Amino acid sequence: MAAASACLPRAPPSSDENEEDRISALPDDILIKILERIDDLHAVFQTSTLSRRWAHLPRSLSRLLIEVANFLPRDESSWTVHQVMTAYTAVLRRLLPSSPSRNRAIKSLRLSFYLTDPYLCSIGNAVGDVMEHGNTDCLEFIIFADIRDPSYEQCVVFGQRFMSFFQACPMAFRCLTSLTLLRVTFRDSDISDLLNACNKLELLSLNSCDCVFDPVTGEDAALTIHAPPNSALLALETNCCAFARIDLIQAPKLGRLVCIDSTEVNPPLNFGDVPCLDNITLRLDALHWQTPFALSHLLSNTSTLSIMYLDFANQMIWIEPERPKHLSSILNNLRDVYLYNIFYECDLNWTMFVLEAAPALTNFYLK
DSSP states (O other): OHHHHHHSOOOOOOHHHHHHHHHHTSOHHHHHHHHTTOSOHHHHHHHHHHOGGGTTGGGGOSEEEEEGGGGSOSSGGGOOHHHHHHHHHHHHHHHSOSSOOTTOOOOEEEEEEEOOTTTHHHHHHHHHHHHTTOOOSEEEEEEEOSSSSOOHHHHHHHHHHHHHHHHHOHHHHHTOOEEEEESOEEOTTHHHHHHHHOTTOOEEEEESOEEOOOTTTOOOOOEEEEOOTTOOOOEEEEESOOOSOEEEEEOTTOOEEEEEEOOSSSSSEEEEEOTTOOEEEEEEOOOTTSOOBOHHHHTTTOOOOOEEEEEOTTSOOOBOOOOHHHHTTTSTTOOEEEEEOOOTTOOGGGGHHHHHHOTTOOEEEEO
16 A cells, blocks of 8 residues: 555646745846835745745845834734834844855845833934944834824923934944934934934934923924034925924025924024025925915025925915016026916915016926
């Protein structure tokens, strides 16, 4: 019977097995390129656990995107932030080399995680070890508050926690090229300290952030951007923040500014030395009692704009028409203008002054 069984033909492999064998037969460099296009590196680790052929590949990746969202269970009631961050940190440390390797250079490292202790220093030190090798071109942090709707007092704590993280991990922040923060409240000098230390930072994106209240008046404080001469800052984004205004005192390489805010201050921005600014996006929810402001007042220190997006959020038109001669030197290089969400009953004749003041204009979009 045993001999007869030995003579029986083996069942042909299933199409899925054939497909898996074909992929596994590919050389390592091709498999690595495949894995580098997968957003969920947690799933990549599960794949490497199941297959010996793939086991060593995650540690050979040169481009890593590790998002905390991929560690969240489907059932929101079945997890805590500490459980998620424990799993996240474990995978991060497995993926990042702790010592230099000639065979591996991490060119791009993009991380999103919660602003939660005691995991921050573990993340920062692991990243700092990689940065010591000097081979990384792109380092991105996206940092979330670990409470969905924090109070002002909790946001102040998040600000203190973030600055402690920043101070404890100087090597990681020294090489940072992109930073996105959510629901953080800064003290007066925090942003200046950050910009002075992170001279490779190209993008700073602040979302639902603010500065500590003025202790005397209780009013919101301004966001002051005073980047050092060697700053690499190319883009600044503020989205739904509660700054009283934004004072751009100095940003030598800043080319793109995005301001999406509700503000009671007109204008909400002050421009100082921004010699390279060529792309600006403003979305302001102005209230009916607010006085419109002149673009010539807002942009008086700029002359390099080529692209301008103005979004009125279907509310009051918050810029006032003015004579083209007041704007001609400011908008002389303007090439593209986008005017969004103008309420449907609005007379559009007021837009003509932009056309007349921008001789190089090639695209004019109204919605």
